[in-house]
Amino acid sequence: MGIAALLAVTVAGVVAGAINTIIGSGSLVTYPVMVLLGVPPISANVANTVGLAPGAVAGAYSYRTFMHEGDSAAAVSAPSAFTLSRGHIGGLSLCATGGALIGAGLLLRVSASTFTLIVPFLIALATVLVACQPRLARMVSAHDDGSGALPVSSARLGVLALLVVCGAVYGGFFSAAQGIIFLAILGVFLPGSIHTHNALKNLLQAIVNVVAALFFIVVAIAVAAGAQDPTLSVTSPLSGTLDTRTWIAAACVAVGSLIGSPLGAWIGVRIPARVLRISVVIFGACMAVLMAVRACTIP
Numbered sequence: 001m002g003i004a005a006l007l008a009v010t011v012a013g014v015v016a017g018a019i020n021t022i023i024g025s026g027s028l029v030t031y032p033v034m035v036l037l038g039v040p041p042i043s044a045n046v047a048n049t050v051g052l053a054p055g056a057v058a059g060a061y062s063y064r065t066f067m068h069e070g071d072s073a074a075a076v077s078a079p080s081a082f083t084l085s086r087g088h089i090g091g092l093s094l095c096a097t098g099g100a101l102i103g104a105g106l107l108l109r110v111s112a113s114t115f116t117l118i119v120p121f122l123i124a125l126a127t128v129l130v131a132c133q134p135r136l137a138r139m140v141s142a143h144d145d146g147s148g149a150l151p152v153s154s155a156r157l158g159v160l161a162l163l164v165v166c167g168a169v170y171g172g173f174f175s176a177a178q179g180i181i182f183l184a185i186l187g188v189f190l191p192g193s194i195h196t197h198n199a200l201k202n203l204l205q206a207i208v209n210v211v212a213a214l215f216f217i218v219v220a221i222a223v224a225a226g227a228q229d230p231t232l233s234v235t236s237p238l239s240g241t242l243d244t245r246t247w248i249a250a251a252c253v254a255v256g257s258l259i260g261s262p263l264g265a266w267i268g269v270r271i272p273a274r275v276l277r278i279s280v281v282i283f284g285a286c287m288a289v290l291m292a293v294r295a296c297t298i299p
Contacts, residue, residue, distance in 0.1 A: 005037045013256020021264030025130045027176035032287040041116050043246040046216045051253025053209040055261045060206035096204045099165040100211035103172020120292035126177035127284030160189040171208035179205045
């Protein structure tokens with residue numbers, strides 16, 4: 001990758017970091033940009049996951065104070081109220097970890113040609129989720145009475161855990177819009193304020209990104225050392241995916257996202273989220289079509 005390409009990926013990382021701070025789905029920018037600059041699709045996806053992990057951790061940390069917001073008051077005002085305990089958080093974190101490993105493992109077992117065909121549909125799905133985000137937010141609000149006093153059965157928590165695993169599998173495989181998926185799931189199945197849901201969403205998203213990133217790094221080290229898992233298919237894209245170009249692109253995305261995250265917080269109070277959301281939807285739709293055309297024309 002030349003200097004101009006590296007600069008373009010870094011700028012895309014800045015834009016993605018800002019978008020993630022405001023509405024999420026910054027991957028809709030970084031992934032297509034890397035692919036259009038010549039980075040192989042799976043390499044671009046790996047670089048995207050690894051590069052956005054630091055920003056995800058920073059976002060989760062900044063929202064940590066909201067994790068138990070209102071729990072104490074709810075417990076006092078309604079003794080039977082549901083409280084998001086450390087045990088619940090730990091259980092959902094384990095679900096996210098397991099799902100991320102499954103998704104990342106699936107990514108590295110899919111051939112490059114198959115992944116190229118799948119990507120347009122994934123980008124289209126992520127774009128639709130971004131477009132529907134206001135409706136999903138209203139759905140979350142409809143389940144929020146602000147007190148956390150809604151009953152939560154064991155069966156309901158079990159379904160929640162299963163859906164978190166599914167969301168994490170998606171995030172480990174292709175990270176775009178996973179935050180929107182998590183927020184919708186948490187808002188429907190857990191009582192409490194949207195601030196608590198958003199904080200837990202950020203935590204789960206950070207776990208998925210970090211776990212998937214570590215998985216890719218460990219696999220890269222194993223491949224470089226000649227210790228590739230013999231159970232993997234010989235047609236696996238592993239050996240041609242996790243190369244130096246992948247990590248250079250990941251570093252550019254990481255630097256850009258760390259710059260863009262605080263920039264997004266500054267922009268978010270000055271530009272209506274609706275304007276940015278419409279822009280992302282238009283861009284995502286164009287990229288979905290472009291990736292589809294590319295998949296059909298490039299052998």
